[in-house]
Amino acid sequence: MTRILAFGTYNKRKHPRVGIIIDGLRQHGCEVREINHPLTLSTAGRVELLKKPWKLLGFAADVMGLWIRLRRDAKRWIRDNGRPDAVLVGYMGHFDVLLAHHLFHGIPILLDHLIFAGDTARDRGASGLKVKLLRHLDRMAIDASSLVLLDTEEHKAMLRPGDHGIVVPVGASEEWYEARSNAHKRDKGIIFYGLYTPLQGTPVIAEAIRLLAKRGVTPHVTLVGQGQDYDAVHSRLERLENVEFIDWVEPEDLPRLVAEYCIALGIFSTTPKGLHVVPNKVYQSMAAGCAVITSDTAPQRRELGDSALFTQPGSSEALSEAILQLLENPSKLEGLMKDAERSSQRFTAFEITRPIVRWLQARHEFAVIHTSRITDQREGR
Template identity: 50%
Template sequence: MTLVAFGTYDSAKHPRIGIVVDGLRERGADVRELNRPLGFSTAERVRMLQQPWRLPALGWRLLARWTALARDARALRRDEGEPDAVLVGYLGHFDVLLARRLFRRSAIVLDHLVFAGDTAEDRGAAGVRVRLLRALDRRAIASADIVLVDTEEHEAMLPEGARGVHVPVGARAEWFAARRPEPADDRPLSLVFFGLFTPLQGAVVIAEAIAAARAAGADFTATIVGTGQDHAAARAIAGDVEGVRWVDWVAPDALPALVAAHDVCLGIFGESGKALRVVPNKVYEGSAAGCAIVTSDTPPQRAALGDAAVLTPPGDAAALADAIADLSRDRSRVAELRAAASAASQRYRAAEIVAPLAARLRDLA
């Protein structure tokens, strides 16, 4: 089977599409990439969708990328014929419309990791803008023959008639390669969090928990990586806490090693509807890197990790502070959790997570 990964995605910033491509290749698929990255971050794209006056910048850049993609597609069809399937990468709400037009005889697969309306609502949008973005979601989904979603909860959000396939986010090979031997237990517990500081991530909850755990005498260090919507609020709470290091940015190729150098990777702790429906990339990546995982107790995260993680109630800073304090005192428990998370992560290697998609594509052949 020949497949084309198509669109304006950026797999360095958003690794999901890279994981799917890796997995399909490992399963023997011939995957070509027609990729012209748009160059906007997720936060910038969402901001544009929330603030219509910013859309011309998106429109002009999108037009330039689409012109190049159309040229690439014509060359591909001329030299190699029509592919069996076209995989439209993450944040492909507009790209899928172009793919449908360019590859009329191919199966179109949309990686719908993000529902635009749901994401905008999680970040504070409301009213007409959210309704328009939900309409965009419906249009994008209707343009695809197969729609990839990352959790069963997201699959339940698909419109009636959509052909959804549940493909967890997983982790790329470099995260598994970053694992380090179990460190000596004669040093403070080390925590790491990395993200975009969106509401679903619960960065303020993390900051409150870190401050409370330190005030209660817990012995630990923490590395907090990233910036975003809730960064200022989180730093106002825990910016001066002893042993906490704030890092605005880490290059994607350096992030696995940085995370693997810590004992515990913190997941998400928000309370929004979206926060209750996702398993964040950091949970898969942190477990692949050999960290113990502490994250919120939500149905998809419990299904993904179960007893291989410490799960605390969403939005509950006190419970998270208690979990941090308990682990700082019980290093044998940390070692158990690291081993359990590492074992669980084997289910989320690239070739494993794409098995349902590979089966669906075989059915179409």
């Protein structure tokens, strides 16, 4: 049985990606243990550090405190259990992987590099030296790992030729599939949830809703979350009675809420990052049984095929027409919901972790052959 140690300051409650990978590896028969001291700072908070550098000292102190605990627990674990076959460093592990590289000499380190720090910072308005420093951090993290896990082919293409990487779609956790089974759908309700970052394209969503209202089309729309573009979106839509704003939903409650809606909205920006990703909300919404409308980008069309409705990135007019298509054609809406449900089975924890398991098996077989050859040479065979 392959023994894997999940390691780092990842926070499964806020960022479920690493939890999905852990679940999938366990379903494949791997023994996965965790050394995890979560960092409570969100993705948005980490990017905020770029705009307020004076907060870096406090952040560094928090990280160092967690690292002391991680180092202590790692040494104790190895003493009591021996060396693991591989170490998995969770999402947002740019710093953690440097510590893992120091602690686990000679052990394969898998880095879940879901985002490039420099790319994300640029997408959120940073520039110049800040982006250069974060790109250097990306490079240090990649160099410290044995295998980089990326979510799309576009992100994999950002690696250098000598880097080792595989594509592992984000997928959805079991809670989203369970929510679909227990859901009572609202009649043609529409939901969006996210951080209101430029990647999301929420101003495009807001304008599409306004265009529909001008035509007398007013389905119930729920917008969940807060972030950079929240004020602009709220000011555009606050007078529309069919629009409901929810600033925050606990992660445990989100699957059940989303599953109540017939239509879920993905991302619609034209930023470079927006053209490179398939957001987790798309996988989650499909698992919850929603018909998904999202931007027509290469990675999303490649992963989702005919199981989503695609619109031109950045176009409020195209988005409003796509929504209208589904609202005016119940059979099309129902068909797309069924397609999403069927397609979502390709993005369970078990399915998305197949490439990781294959890599681990190949690595193990290579090690066995290499050890055998060394033994033969020593014995003069």
